[in-house]
Amino acid sequence: MSEAADPTRVAWRDWGQAAFDEARERDVPVLVALVASWSDWCRQMDERTYAEPRVAANVNDDFVPVRVDADRHPRVRERYNMGGFPSTVFVTPSGDHVAGATFLEPEGFRQVLERVRETWDERGEDAGSVPRALRGGEPPAAAVSPDVERLLAGQLAEQYDEEYAGWGESEKFPLPETVAFALKRERDQALRTLDAVRRNLADDVDGGFFRFAHGRDWSDVQREKVLAENASLLRAFASAYLHTGSEDYREPAERVIEYATGTLWAGEAFGGSQAAGEYFDAPAGERASQSEPPVDETAYADVNALTADALLRFAAYTDDETATRYAERTLAYLEDALVDGGDVRHFDGEDAPGGLLADRARVVRAFATAAQVLGGEYVETARAVADAAIDDLQDATGAFRDGPPEGAGLLDEPLRPIDDAAVMADALVDLHYLTGEPRYHDAAADAVGAFAGAADRMGVQVAAYGTAAARVVGDPLVVEVADEAGSDLHRAALRLADHEKVVVPEADGDSGTAWVLTADGATEAVDSPQALADLVARTQ
Numbered sequence: 001m002s003e004a005a006d007p008t009r010v011a012w013r014d015w016g017q018a019a020f021d022e023a024r025e026r027d028v029p030v031l032v033a034l035v036a037s038w039s040d041w042c043r044q045m046d047e048r049t050y051a052e053p054r055v056a057a058n059v060n061d062d063f064v065p066v067r068v069d070a071d072r073h074p075r076v077r078e079r080y081n082m083g084g085f086p087s088t089v090f091v092t093p094s095g096d097h098v099a100g101a102t103f104l105e106p107e108g109f110r111q112v113l114e115r116v117r118e119t120w121d122e123r124g125e126d127a128g129s130v131p132r133a134l135r136g137g138e139p140p141a142a143a144v145s146p147d148v149e150r151l152l153a154g155q156l157a158e159q160y161d162e163e164y165a166g167w168g169e170s171e172k173f174p175l176p177e178t179v180a181f182a183l184k185r186e187r188d189q190a191l192r193t194l195d196a197v198r199r200n201l202a203d204d205v206d207g208g209f210f211r212f213a214h215g216r217d218w219s220d221v222q223r224e225k226v227l228a229e230n231a232s233l234l235r236a237f238a239s240a241y242l243h244t245g246s247e248d249y250r251e252p253a254e255r256v257i258e259y260a261t262g263t264l265w266a267g268e269a270f271g272g273s274q275a276a277g278e279y280f281d282a283p284a285g286e287r288a289s290q291s292e293p294p295v296d297e298t299a300y301a302d303v304n305a306l307t308a309d310a311l312l313r314f315a316a317y318t319d320d321e322t323a324t325r326y327a328e329r330t331l332a333y334l335e336d337a338l339v340d341g342g343d344v345r346h347f348d349g350e351d352a353p354g355g356l357l358a359d360r361a362r363v364v365r366a367f368a369t370a371a372q373v374l375g376g377e378y379v380e381t382a383r384a385v386a387d388a389a390i391d392d393l394q395d396a397t398g399a400f401r402d403g404p405p406e407g408a409g410l411l412d413e414p415l416r417p418i419d420d421a422a423v424m425a426d427a428l429v430d431l432h433y434l435t436g437e438p439r440y441h442d443a444a445a446d447a448v449g450a451f452a453g454a455a456d457r458m459g460v461q462v463a464a465y466g467t468a469a470a471r472v473v474g475d476p477l478v479v480e481v482a483d484e485a486g487s488d489l490h491r492a493a494l495r496l497a498d499h500e501k502v503v504v505p506e507a508d509g510d511s512g513t514a515w516v517l518t519a520d521g522a523t524e525a526v527d528s529p530q531a532l533a534d535l536v537a538r539t540q
Contacts (some may be wrong), residue, residue: 009056012067017408023064024093031063034087037296038224038273042086052106095409096128134413140453148455152466153185165196173212176232181463207259224276228303235310239499269299269333305362312373316494342388356403360389365427375485398446425468433502477501478517482509492529
């Protein structure tokens with residue numbers, strides 16, 4: 001159990017079947033406390049609510065309390081998250097939902113405990129229900145067509161905040177995947193949003209970006225730093241720099257790299273997050289006299305793969321040696337410690353789950369990116385993990401399940417996440433062009449098609465799905481280079497202003513030449529960076 005639980009007086013159990021068996025034997029509900037190490041609200045609920053003696057006594061007497069780290073157990077998070085952290089969820093011994101909330105003060109929590117206890121006494125197991133997303137049934141499949149991209153591109157304008165930038169009219173998240181989609185479709189929206197992120201969410205003292213702002217105008221910032229958000233923003237700013245050449249987008253990317261390598265680097269890979277704290281509210285001159293908030297040094301597969309991918313993209317556009325070095329070290333850690341054939345462990349630990357779609361999708365994409373930027377054998381790791389994911393997780397609907405159909409609570413219920421499926425489909429498109437194997441494109445098309453019937457109901461939050469759909473149906477820019485990775489011609493191909501392109505180094509052809517793949521086949525070969533730029537301009 002994490003030291004974060006020490007201030008509480010609750011006799012926490014670990015997540016697992018034993019806790020649910022105990023609840024059945026005692027004929028009581030399970031209380032699932034879903035927490036995140038970086039969340040200040042989780043810390044406050046520990047100190048103000050779970051540490052209150054009467055609350056703790058009620059919990060210990062009438063429930064089986066289970067504490068779950070949301071980062072370490074993402075499949076539990078997706079099934080029991082009530083919309084934020086902490087999530088306080090009451091479930092039956094079978095794992096079905098009875099009631100739930102987020103942060104609760106002691107008095108409010110006592111009232112909830114009493115109501116849940118009364119409900120359980122009256123109805124028992126019948127009080128529980130399975131969320132609609134987990135009730136089975138096939139996803140809304142349809143043919144993949146340009147309409148998917150068009151409908152999501154339309155949502156960019158529909159939901160864009162013209163006054164403050166970003167999308168939506170309440171709290172503002174940076175939505176880096178939406179920015180990436182918008183860069184090719186509504187570039188002004190994308191750049192204005194990155195400008196707002198840079199002004200309002202950047203930590204100008206220590207570097208990196210805070211997670212989100214509560215206010216529509218990007219005010220009231222939530223001051224925790226999560227690697228996933230920072231890596232995604234690094235990727236988005238790097239792409240903006242590729243399109244514009246402006247230092248306004250290169251410099252924030254460099255600051256993310258400085259923060260990640262200086263604060264989150266744990267020796268072999270990147271830690272997952274840095275907690276919020278009063279330190280971040282202090283003026284720059286006073287921070288040196290205060291202790292920095294703690295870092296969760298657990299190196300998670302999905303976010304480390306995401307970070308390696310982002311670092312490589314920045315390096316491809318800038319020749320940044322620091323980005324290249326840390327990307328290579330991160331990929332080596334993933335391959336040595338977490339990737340085993342086609343399987344990927346979520347982190348290096350005895351209780352680490354394996355076979356998760358999020359881990360596999362991001363590993364495939366990171367190693368496919370490495371194959372494009374660095375060359376070499378990286379594509380073989382991408383191929384092995386992709387093959388296993390298709391065999392293990394892609395079902396008859398074409399969608400990918402989030403992991404093995406087994407585990408305590410509702411983990412044995414199928415969940416088909418569209419976000420992770422979009423990442424996998426995007427990576428499979430890369431792999432198709434890197435290997436020349438049609439089966440990867442077919443698997444990507446099936447994954448996108450599984451949700452295409454709902455494209456008219458999707459919002460900008462799933463714009464990554466629109467990117468994957470566009471690349472599946474629209475044939476991305478593909479440049480093959482018959483030269484080694486790092487040559488002038490290869491570097492020129494990487495710097496073509498299209499962040500959705502595929503570059504294949506070390507291709508078969510006349511040495512020192514490059515060409516573009518089109519729907520009609522390969523174009524003529526050219527032998528200089530300028531000639532390549534002219535060729536691409538003629539074919540687009």
